[in-house]
Amino acid sequence: MISLRQMRSVVAVAEEGSFTRAAVRENATQSGISQHVATVEESLGIRLFERTSEGVLLTPAGDRYYKKILDVLRGSEEAIIDAQSSRETLSGPVRAGIMPVLARAALAPALERMACQHSDVSIHIMEGYSGALTDSVKAEELDFAVVPAFGGAVGLNVSHLARDREMLVGGAQSGLVHGKPVRLAELPPLKLVTPSRNNIRKARIEDYLTTHSVCVDRVMEMDAMFGTLDFVARTDWVTILPGVICAPDLDGTVRRIAPIDQPPLYLDLVQIEPARRPLSLQARVFLEELKKEVEELVAT
Amino acid sequence: MISLRQMRSVVAVAEEGSFTRAAVRENATQSGISQHVATVEESLGIRLFERTSEGVLLTPAGDRYYKKILDVLRGSEEAIIDAQSSRETLSGPVRAGIMPVLARAALAPALERMACQHSDVSIHIMEGYSGALTDSVKAEELDFAVVPAFGGAVGLNVSHLARDREMLVGGAQSGLVHGKPVRLAELPPLKLVTPSRNNIRKARIEDYLTTHSVCVDRVMEMDAMFGTLDFVARTDWVTILPGVICAPDLDGTVRRIAPIDQPPLYLDLVQIEPARRPLSLQARVFLEELKKEVEELVAT
DNA sequence: TTGTGCTATCAAGAATTCTAATGAGGCTCT
DNA sequence: AGAGCCTCATTAGAATTCTTGATAGCACAA
Incomplete structure (x- = not known):
């Protein structure tokens, strides 16, 4: 039986194109990732990655498998979020990354509304430029980030937030x-x-x-x-x-x-989040507040 | 993080309406199931089951969660089957349950074709009446079974095979x-x-x-x-x-x-299989052979 | 050749998951 | 009311799995 952890390893390797980088992203060791992937390949009876001297590439079969388990991982997280939405109060952490441009005027009002309406939600803000934020989102140190529009990246969901x-x-x-x-x-x-x-x-x-x-x-x-x-x-x-x-x-x-x-x-602003993980409810609510604030500022 | 095993436990309890029966079905102990469910409930922060003195019942939130993770479990198995379909030869086990009525004339030709065309597939047939077969399918001792049409059952996919x-x-x-x-x-x-x-x-x-x-x-x-x-x-x-x-x-x-x-x-014949697990490729092929045979017999 | 990047393998320790035994509560029969 | 039987919950220890860190091997470039 293939575990979710193992699937995460496969996904990380697929998206990072490297066992080593996947290990960093998953807060694990290259050895552990290697073993996970090896186990999955063995129990599937197929080779998922083509190993080259400078990294790895998905085989066609591996690509199909990767796409399938992306859905599985997302589904398992969605189930959690969905279940929690049936609780009375919103709670849990939100870790958001925003670019400095937003931090000056848009952040504070959104933060304030969030803090007073959902007192059980603990918010953590990381201010930084797009590169750093993107990396943090990939590593799941952040739930999402708002950055200027850019060329896109594997493993990230990018969607337009405001212009x-x-x-x-x-x-x-x-x-x-x-x-x-x-x-x-x-x-x-x-x-x-x-x-x-x-x-x-x-x-x-x-x-x-x-x-x-x-x-x-x-x-x-x-x-x-x-x-x-x-x-x-x-x-x-x-x-x-x-x-x-x-x-x-x-x-x-x-x-x-x-x-x-x-x-x-x-300047087009986009929100980015890990493709393999849906946004938590509280993160979505906070993002909504941020968006509302930005739209208001843009209108003036 | 909630594991697939834990989800299986929740699904089993939901479908069996009892920790004890779920344990039997999962080849585990009641204690283990209890711990898994408790862990899931804790990490979700909600109660999935209403405990009564003669079993358990899904709460509304639990029901939603159950339906979600059914998809997740099925997805994870589908991914495996899908990946294996990219292998050259069909292989692996097929465990089929069929009613005695089919065993007399329909089974042998289907078996023969299967054995000669897919020599790497190992077939195991269990002959029995619908009750026993249904139980075995639920316990996943069988991949599928062909039985007379009946009122349906939780946790089983029932679909019409032949009349x-x-x-x-x-x-x-x-x-x-x-x-x-x-x-x-x-x-x-x-x-x-x-x-x-x-x-x-x-x-x-x-x-x-x-x-x-x-x-x-x-x-x-x-x-x-x-x-x-x-x-x-x-x-x-x-x-x-x-x-x-x-x-x-x-x-x-x-x-x-x-x-x-x-x-x-x-007499309507239906195929039944566990709802939480898609049929393996080889099982689907064998079922196809069986169906073909039955249809031929019915026509004469 | 040496150095640098990469993945694979191994053994040991850490962490998790299972089990078996027991407890506590409710129901039904006598 | 009490015995017996059912339910799920809770433990502590056994069994298994995961993770780690060190090492080996391979391919490529200088």
Whole structure:
């Protein structure tokens, strides 16, 4: 009889393409994974993986089996969640990953509502950039994460959460008119603060700058959200940030916010979760709160 | 994390309505089952069963959970079967239960084809009456069984296999014309050999006799197939048997076979298998052979 | 050749799962 | 009321399974 643990091992190896990485993800040793997979292969009487010197690949039969047991694993978790939904109060942990952009304005209200309406739910937030969050979700250290849209990944369910608009943000002396859309190409050469290279938004912003022939004087890469905000407020540098982060600056006294226009630059936010595990009820509720909050912020 | 074994325990208890019987069915001890169920209930945080002094009953939440994990268990077995179907040769065991009526004529040809076409498949046949076969299927001592249609049972998948016609069978001196349909009500009082009370066919036959005012002189209950056949051949007693058993008597020299008519009396054959486990590939193939054979016999 | 990546294998210890015995409660018969 | 029989729950120890860490082997690249 093949156990769920063994199936998890097969799934991990299939998705990671490597026994070693699968072991890391499953908090196990390579040896244990190897034994599990070997046991499964033996009791099925078929070879699931083609071993090469730099990892493994699913055989056709292995691929079919992998798809089947994905359903089994998901089903077993769904059953738990479903059963728990019949309890009076929502409880249990929620471990959510969110990008810094959301953490400034959208997080707190959602958190507050959640904490007061479902006091038995313990929430753990991890703030980080998409790469780190994605890894944590894969390792199931997080139930889900909200990150910028990206190319997709094996073993993850990706679904669209909201679309936000990028803004040009500068200080009082930036010359920007608060709330008035700007066309970047028409501005004098920019002194621009951008995220660093490993940030997904960086690539999108650069794309936009080159394809719309925006003139850039100087570029500074900075991954510190608060640092950036403070820096542009005090100097003549500007930066590009999504609308959701701008709510605290709505009055326009400290910082000037100008929607990028002609064409607008959008930021698509997606939620990601492990494909092999459905979201817990409490996680779904929290995600709903977050989404509600983001949509509200985007609308303003 | 809830294991498949634990789920099996929950399913068994749900279907048997008792920890003790579930333990028997699972080849385990009542203690083990109790612990498994307790663990599951604890990790779900809900009560799955209402304990009474004469067994247990699913709570509403328990019922939902039961239905979910049935799918999970079936899925995990399906994955195995599916994976094995990608192997070159069919192999593994088939444990089939069939009623004596089928064993006389339908079994041997199906068995022979199976044995010669799939030499790696080991077949084990259990002959018995529906009660015993049903129990064995529930205990998973058998992969499937073919029995007369009946009222259904929890934990079993029942599906129609074939419909056969009951025949009146007598010896040379019975006065029956071989192959000519008879109306039982028009015959002189019958000296009838029937199955015994715990046989499903018995009830159907009695129903027929009373609702169609058939005159019966004497009744003898006998559960021995060969004994019955031999007995009616030598005496003026007659019996009622389905057509599938009559193939060896097609010539009409030893026994006379007369289809019961106005109205005909049918025997519906169903296949039963555990609901929580799909049929293995080899079992499905064998069942197909059996079905083919039965249909051929019924047609003649 | 040496180094680096990968998976397989082994034996021992840790952890889990099973079992057998016993307990506690309810029902039914005498 | 008490004996007998049924139910499920609870233990402690036995049996099994899982996990680990060390090691071996293999393929490829420098």
